[in-house]
Amino acid sequence: MDIKLDSYIDVIPGIGERKKLIYNRLNIFTIRDILNHYPLRYEDRRMFKRLSEIRQEEMVSIKGIIQSFEIKKPKQGMTLIKVTIRDGYDIGELTFFNNKYISNKLITGRTIKAYGKAKREFGKVRMTSPDFEFDSSRLKTGCIYPVYPLTRGLSNDEILKVLKLIINEINMESLEYLDGELREKLKLCGLGDAIKNIHFPKDPILIKIAKYRLVFDEFFILHLGLKVVKGITEIEKGISFKNQSKLLDFIKNLPFKLTDAQEKVVKEILSDMKRPVPMQRLVQGDVGSGKTIVAFISLYNSYLNGYQGAMMAPTEILAKQHYESAKEIFCELGLTIHLLTGSTTKKQKELIYKSIRDGECDILIGTHALIEDKVDFKNLGIVITDEQHRFGVRQRGKLLGKSDFTPDMIVMTATPIPRTLALIVHGDLDISIIDQMPSGRKPIKTYAVEKKKRNDVYSFAAKEIDKGRQIYVVCPLIEENEKMDLKSAQDLYESLKSNYLKDYEIGLLHGKMKAKEKQEIMDSFLEGSIDVLVSTTVIEVGINVPNASVMIIEDSQRFGLSQLHQLRGRVGRGEYQSYCVLVYVGKNEVTKERIKTMVSTNDGFEISQKDLILRGQGELFGTRQHGIPEFKLADISKHQSVLKLAQQIGDEIIENDPKLERKENSTMKTELKLRMTQINGIIIN
Structure with a gap:
């Protein structure tokens, strides 16, 4: 029987068209896929x-x-x-x-x-x-019996029989891509042995040895691949932004002083922009740490050197907010700034397209509308994507492709990610961290209140409104079901209107509204004609109302820590003391731990580290949106020492052989090509 790793699963006798489709439901298409379909657990039947x-x-x-x-x-x-x-x-x-x-x-x-x-x-x-x-x-x-993830129409015994046949047919030693010397140095078993022992272990110790090798592989291959991709980008021809003299005057004349952390990040960016290779930098900062002004300084630097800049945000609300802020910051400097979103009229779009083509538009701010085919820049110099975790690699790449040369790129996120995780998610980027809040910001006071005492919460909210402040109320998240979330928001809205806050103006905001409706509600809230804004998590990103001083999150036990922290960051943006109230039910250990963490710290990095431990990397933010593979065995919260070792070895290899061209690295490069094509189209040549 001729079985190869890239053979489709129906090469196995007994697997016809119907059974093949059943395997496909488990993302098993090839022989390699089933070898990498690892057991969920084991039963000791020896x-x-x-x-x-x-x-x-x-x-x-x-x-x-x-x-x-x-x-x-x-x-x-x-x-x-x-x-x-x-x-x-x-x-x-x-x-x-x-x-x-x-x-x-x-x-x-x-x-x-x-x-x-x-x-x-x-x-x-x-x-x-x-x-x-x-x-x-x-x-x-x-034996030690492995138990696999299954789907309707496929039994554990069938998977075991297929695996036994494959392992007997294939030369398992041919799977190895690391040389013996390196394996010995790292105390790693052979890859073929690891695959055999993960599926058919004779002893529990062999499972541990196999898992260690396979966890190392998942981290190592991804880190190595991203390093190679980064190296390829760095040898592409980029723009050298040398004219930076006027920039210092611009920074000096800002209506506020940059924090030390902002100054450090600006320095890193300007240093990158001077180099004639494309910048690829992640700017990571907590909610309200001042990433936007760093982005504007970078865009202005591009303009001073005769190039256009683009800034892409995930929502129209956030895009419009950036547009208004940019007009205010650049109002006396003569820049032409346009806003392009899904709700921009056809007539306006045509005028904006022409302005971009002719080079009259200096800065284009918008949503996914920026990557439409009709958007054709004359000389795009820098691309900035805000809330990076909401864009996939392909979307970012499409925007970068709108230039004859490779523009500089900054990706920004207000979701603080532990550095170890950031190196995996953004291994192809240099990382800058804004870890300091602007002076004068009062820390938000956070309280946890059981649902049975929510009367007290809304009495407190009413007192804040009577002082002239405004309130956010976020309705519970219902298993990411948009219809149910909408019903939940409407029910909460009706309840507050007829009961707790009936004497005040209440607005409702949810994801099903048209962009124009959302904007009207937000404008009313910003102007102060709405006292209370009831919302789904659509307000998680990019809403800035300095007069809002209270964030009430209903059924807060339904939210992850990082999301709670993002929501809390919607208040505390003005001069007034702000509060976040977590209304919760249930007393399980995870709920207790989340509540305790939120009440005890405002540090987003500390919170995300805790969230990583409580929920795992897959749930912290959708890994598919990042374009990274979902690890089968590796878990960043549990395997940090293996991750660091994989990164260290990968860095050493790339330092000595950036494109993996040496003979001793040829099998490694082949393995990299095979595996990295699965990661959102990243291809190693």
């Missing part, structure tokens, strides 16, 4: 217990000689098979329902082995519908 030693309700492996069997049909459509077995002097009974396979295999005197829950009744051990096999077979009993 020890066979004598019938006389078995405890009640014990999960156990047993074996015995078939003494007799009977097949009955108690009713139409049901077949009942009872098998009596003997183990020495003891008798056991196995019961099976509608099992055609076993009825053809039962022979008196034959050895049968079974694994299941044993019950002792009337002096006899009984098992109902156990896993079973005959004679010397050891696929289900007398």
Whole structure:
């Protein structure tokens, strides 16, 4: 049989078109995919217990000689098979329902082995519908049994049989891509052995050894690939932005002084922009730390050197806010700034397209509308994407592609990510961190209140409104179901209007509204004609109302820590003391830990580290949006030491051989090509 790693799964005998589609549902398309379909857990079935030693309700492996069997049909459509077995002097009974396979295999005197829950009744051990096999077979009993993620129409036994066939057919040593010397230095087992032992382990220690190698691989291949991609970008021709003299006057004349952290990040960016290679930098800063002005300084630097700049935001509200802020900052400097979003009229769009083509537009701010085919820049010099975690690699790449040369790029995020995670998610970027808040900001006071005491919460809110302040109320998140979220927001809105806050002006904001409606509500809130804004998490990003002083989050136990922190960051933007009130129900450990963390700290980096531990990297923010693969075994919160080792080794290899051109790295490069094509189109040449 000719089985190769890139062969489709239907090369295996018995897997036809129908079964192939079932495997595809588990993202298993090729032989490599099924080898990388790892068990969820293991059951230790190695020890066979004598019938006389078995405890009640014990999960156990047993074996015995078939003494007799009977097949009955108690009713139409049901077949009942009872098998009596003997183990020495003891008798056991196995019961099976509608099992055609076993009825053809039962022979008196034959050895049968079974694994299941044993019950002792009337002096006899009984098992109902156990896993079973005959004679010397050891696929289900007398072994460590792997349990796999499944889907309807596919059984654990089928996966095991296919894996056994593949591992017997393929030369497992050919999977290796690391040389023996490096493996020995890192104390790693061979990749072929790791795959064998993750699926068919003879000992629990072999599972640990296999997992260590496979976790290392997941981190190492991704880090190495992103480093190679970064290296390729760095040798592309970029723009050298040398004219920076007027920039210092611009910074000096700002209506506020930059923090030390902002100055440090600006210095890093300007240094990058001087170099004739494309800048690729992540600017990471907590909510309200002042990333926007850093972006504007970078855009102005591009303008001073005769180039256009583009800034892309994930929502119209945020794009418009950036547009208004940019007009205010640049009002006396003669720049032409345009806003382009989905709700821009056709006539306006045509005028903006022409302005961009002719080079009259200096800065274009907008949403995904910026990557439309009709947007054609004359000389794009810098691209900035805000709230980077909401854009995929391809979207970012499409914007970067709107230039004859590679423009500089800054990606910004207000979701603080622990540095170890940032190096994985953004391994192709240099990282700048704004870890300081502007002076004069009062820390937000956070309180946790059980739902039964929410009367007190809204009494407090009413007092704040009477002082002239405004309030946000965020409705519970309902399993990311937009229809249910909308109902939840409407119910909360009606409840507050008729009860707790009936004497005040209340507005409702949700994701199903048209952009124009959303903007009208937000403008009314900003102007102060709405006292209370009830909203879904659409307000999580980019809303700036300095007069809003209270954030009430209903059913806060439904939110992750990082999301709670983002929501809290909507207040505390003015001169007034601000408050965040977490209304919650339930007392499970995760809820307690989240509430305790939110009440005790305003530090976004500390919060995201805790969120990583509580929820894992996959849920912290959708990994698919980042364009990174979902790790099968690696977990950044649990495997940080392995991650650091993989990054260190990857860095050493790339430092000595940036494009992996040396002979000793050829197998590594081949492996990289095979695996990295799965990551949102990243291709290693």
